[in-house]
Amino acid sequence: MKIAISAESTIDLSKELLQEFDIHVIPFTIMFGEEVKNDDQVTNQQLFDYVKQTKQLPKTSAVNQFQYEEYFEKLLTNYEAVIHFSLSGDMSSTYHNALIAAKKFEGKVIVVDSRSLSTGIALSAIYARGLARQNLSLEEIVKKVKERIPHVQASFVIQSVDYLYKGGRCSKVAMLGANLFHICPQIIVKDGKMDAGQKFRGKYFDVVSQYVDETLKEFNHPNLDYVFITYPSLDDENNIVNMIKEKLYQKGFKRIMVTTAGSTVACHCGPNTIGILYFND
DSSP: OOEEEEEEGGGOOOHHHHHHTTEEEEOOEEEETTEEEEGGGSOHHHHHHHHHHHSSOOEEEOOOHHHHHHHHHHHTTTOSEEEEEESOTTTOSHHHHHHHHHGGGTTSEEEEEOSSOTHHHHHHHHHHHHHHHTTOOHHHHHHHHHHHGGGEEEEEEESOOHHHHHTTSSOHHHHHHHHHTTEEEEEEEETTEEEEEEEEESOHHHHHHHHHHHHHHHSOOBOOSEEEEEESOOTTHHHHHHHHHHHHHHHTOSEEEEEEOOHHHHHHHOSSEEEEEEEBO
16 A cells, blocks of 8 residues: 655655655745745744844744645545644644544545654654555554654753743743753653753753753663754754764664754744654653
């Protein structure tokens, strides 16, 4: 059975990785005042410059029901079925919208709530593609994927909570306190929601090093086939990414994929945010 694996652009995979794993995406939209663009048409630097100039966050818009219907219909011209992985239903209306749209296709489109974001979604989508390449049935793939979703370890460390505050995900008191004491919080995706983890202090390079060590210590049953390092931008990019790679290679990960978070995810976390994401089986 020829099965399309699909997600929204918040999967945060490069064009090369999307092609390698044969994953299709539908974009979110971002509104800069009255100007509306697909999020894949906006660079993170453009986004950050806009926030710096206007002191306002752009607004991100979920994919609506009618966009999904057109998208699924187009996919089904080349595939017999679609498995679509949506951004967590507790973070966005996309999952609900995709579910409504899927009803039109009478079982040919299965919508799965990833319970995650960014390359946490990619972990499940890549797993599904691997199962599809083994010629498993649609039902078997969906069952196995749903069983593994709770084992996705998705977390990040953020240098500044300013973007969380602007987006309404952090109180002014918490923002001021974090900035005053130079606290860099860890954000963990838990049960489909973003939750506060540990708090780190110090130079950002040292903070990221501590974050990686503590994450590997806490989520200590990783599947070593592959792991993601994902970030929207970094001031000390080469040194930080190379440091993380060395730690992950020492842990035994076989393939390390470095990806840039797209502008929708970047809009909610801001620059100098980085995460490692893997299956913690």
